[in-house]
Amino acid sequence: MSEELKREYRVCEEIGRGRFGVVFKCYSPGTGETFAVKSINKLLIADDSIDRQCLYNEAKIMHLVSPNPHIVRIVDVCEDDTYLDIVLELCNSSDLFHRLSTQRVFSESDAIAVMVPLMEAIAHCHRLGVAHRDIKPDNILFNDWNDLKLADFGSAQCFCEGELMSGVVGTPYYVAPEVLAGRDYNEKVDIWSAGVILYIMLAGIPPFYGDSTEEIFEAVLRANLRFPTRIFRSVSPAAKDLLRRMLCKDISRRFSAEQVLRHPWITSNDGTKEDGVVA
CATH class of the missing domain: 1.10.510.10 (Transferase(Phosphotransferase) domain 1)
Known part of the structure; x- marks a missing residue:
């Protein structure tokens, strides 16, 4: 995960895993609020691939459709050369x-x-x-x-x-x-x-x-x-x-x-x- 994310949030246990990203629980030391963070390793995705385009589209599109009571809220985006981290509303009650x-x-x-x-x-x-x-x-x-x-x-x-x-x-x-x-x-x-x-x-x-x-x-x-x-x-x-x-x-x-x-x-x-x- 990115250095920016580590500075702003405390990362806890893994709660999910996808093709390129791992989802962790995290919280803000300042407010105590808990969130989910989707941490994506950009090195696993080729620069010219469709997946790379989707990677950056996700945060942009989530900003576009938020806020909505029936869509997971995007809270923050942190990034460095290796990781893109999307901080999201935490949904704890299964799927x-x-x-x-x-x-x-x-x-x-x-x-x-x-x-x-x-x-x-x-x-x-x-x-x-x-x-x-x-x-x-x-x-x-x-x-x-x-x-x-x-x-x-x-x-x-x-x-x-x-x-x-x-x-x-x-x-x-x-x-x-x-x-x-x-x-x-x-x-x-x-x-x-x-x-x-x-x-x-x-x-x-x-x-x-x-x-x-x-x-x-x-x-x-x-x-x-x-x-x-x-x-x-x-x-x-x-x-x-x-x-x-x-x-x-x-x-x-x-x-x-x-x-x-x-x-x-x-x-x-x-x-x-x-x-x-x-x-």
Whole structure:
């Protein structure tokens, strides 16, 4: 970690690890406030690589989308020749991946409690011209007050209205088919990923799966969305309607974040209402 970080903060235990960075808990000696710090070794990243560009984009984009109640707050950036350290709000209360591992299937009301702040965070990013591009349960954190916080903008990209993006980024199971197909794409890749999360919360399994990464990608490219009766017997028509609109292969028909937030399943706060299907 950078000398600047060591001067300003006291670094404690490791709490996470990524491809290029390690996340530590730290605190400010002056205020006693605790934070998380993502420490990235720049020597591990080639100067001309896309990863180097993403490295510097992350802090810039986090400043752009902050403050927002549903996005991890950036506190400070420290740097020297070797390390880039991003000091962040500390979210101590696990992540959605952990909650899915322990709870497996969510009630519709519990799923709504996740989807509303998540989609508000995504809508906020899209209004500001930012696509996250790696929405997945590991990047959905909770703080001590159980507030949802969208994290990890390492793959995020700024866009102008009507402008398309390129590059294969994302995570198996959650990546949108247009990304895997190598086509240019827009910010609706985030809606697809959020739709996969909603499906997993309600079903306990992903909508598109396989025994290997290659098989998963093939299933995502086919995008054959199904609702097995045995699993979806108790899931409301409104919830399934929203899933069809989020996991729609036709990007022009796929919902925007704002449309998701206006869907009756979301606005009614009661996924059991059968009249909540959008015509």
